[in-house]
Amino acid sequence: MTMKTVFEKTTGLTANQTHYCPGCTHGIIHRMVGEVLEEMGILEDTVGVASVGCSVLSYEYFNCDMTQAAHGRAPAVATGIKRVLPDRFVFTYQGDGDLASIGIAEAVHAAARGENITVIFVNNAIYGMTGGQMAPTTLVGQKTATTPFGRDGSIQGLPIRVSEMLSTLDGTAYIERVSTHDVPNIIKAKKAIRKAFETQKQGLGFSMVEVLSSCPTNWGLDPNESLDWIKDNMVPAYPLGVYKNSQKGDGR
């Protein structure tokens, strides 16, 4: 009896085993990016930029040329690559600490310049790699290692909504916020990632997909509770949807 293959690992990812904690959705997001690169047939024309955070080793996982950037600087590094190689696909993969804190200037200005790159922005409302400290995206009331009594807006300031903020810039072409807390949302997330790369393919300018993601380890929740926590706490604070869809390239 011959068996028909109905499901395979994407060639967009290498054979390396990822190091992510059990139940962490970084792995799902990697897989979606890998699948999109494979399906679009652009793996050989892509240079990815790994950032600093739990995804720091993502250069070991994506099956394309990769560069590791300093904390927060990925959009600047991507700018350097894309300006030399305008016909290649360039993407960054960044956490919320990386993008919204130390690297906020690089992110804002790459967006404002309308850099024709794609940013995969993984928002898990916490610093994962360094052990669960407050991120700019940490929710009000959320307990972290550096907000042990819960984030208090009057002391630690209020969360930054990156998709909303960047979509006000004329240089951005496509911005969508998606989530990984259930299958329908994961399917939507992959579509958004594809759309972002299509935007880059058409040369329309800066595209970003903000992906709400879990951190069971630092949230102190099991993987299922974590998915519920995204749905119940993060989605209300970070509404899903398309924030910018300027398919005319008028921002460039």
Added chain:
Amino acid sequence: MGKVLMKGNEVIAEAAVHAGCKYFFGYPITPQSELVAYMARRLPEVGGLFLQAESEVAAINMVYGAAGTGVRVMTSSSSPGFSLKQEGISYLVGAELPALIVNVVRGGPGLGNIQPAQSDYFQVTKGGGHGDYHTPVLAPSTLQEIIDLTEAAFDIADRYRTPVILLGDGMLGQMMEPVEFKEWKEREPEQKEWATTGIRGDGKPRIISSLELNADALEKRNELLQKKFALIKQNEARYETFEIDDAEYIVTAYGTAARIALNAINKARKDGLKIGMIRPITLWPFPEQPFIETRDRVKGYLSVEMSAGQMVEDVRLAVEGRTQVSFFGRTGGVVPTQEEIFDQIVKLAGGVEV
């Protein structure tokens, strides 16, 4: 091509274009802003690209990205901006990427002023950023010399896969002198097999990274880097000497300070004093050889700097305590005069420690 009258900062820019640099990422700061402006005008003419970054931090990281694709790329700044670039320079060293970084030094610390200084010697020669590393540093003292050293800087960067620093000061950046360039020619870009340009059917994905989580593996990488630094030390030290054969005392200085010191030495020679000069051209690797050759026969050295005394430490290391090493310097953007240096030389030759 004949001689043209140009400003130092513009000479650096044009020299880089001649050396095949087509990509510049920068941020304005006095006294090097003309360099940035020149590139904005000039690079499009040769099919290159100029981009003004949002900060020095972004600029050096754009350089990092572009360098990873294998092209000749540069940035420039002055002291406070150079401090910000140290993060990226450490990463360039760690990831072994070639690039040119220009520092047109001004007075510090802090915001300091915009007058010429040499007080960044420590930060350019001793690493500056985090980790165990050095970057080659070339210090021209005339505008014509800038042309040769800029090309040499790119060559060293490519040969060793390392960032290289071209060090000037506000005086060199702002002064005008006639210079001569060769005809500009389009260069065949060097093929770099390690560059991340997309796999494009030629094998496995390439990775550019300075991360190595395993301690033993990172130690190995550091050992390889140290070997490279040793090789650079062995091959790339450059200097110029002036009348050292019969010299009783040797003045040592680099860049602008060397130009002024040379005038003082000429005057001293006219007065019958046997004074010579060693002018380091590379500050790292520091040219120890001329000091080793002279240290047992001269009566002393005088390091003249536009700083509170930084290079003098390397001079003392090279002399190994065999001869007296004196220091004279001005700080805060004050440029020492020929007369001041002459007086120091006279004191020294009269046996007075300065």
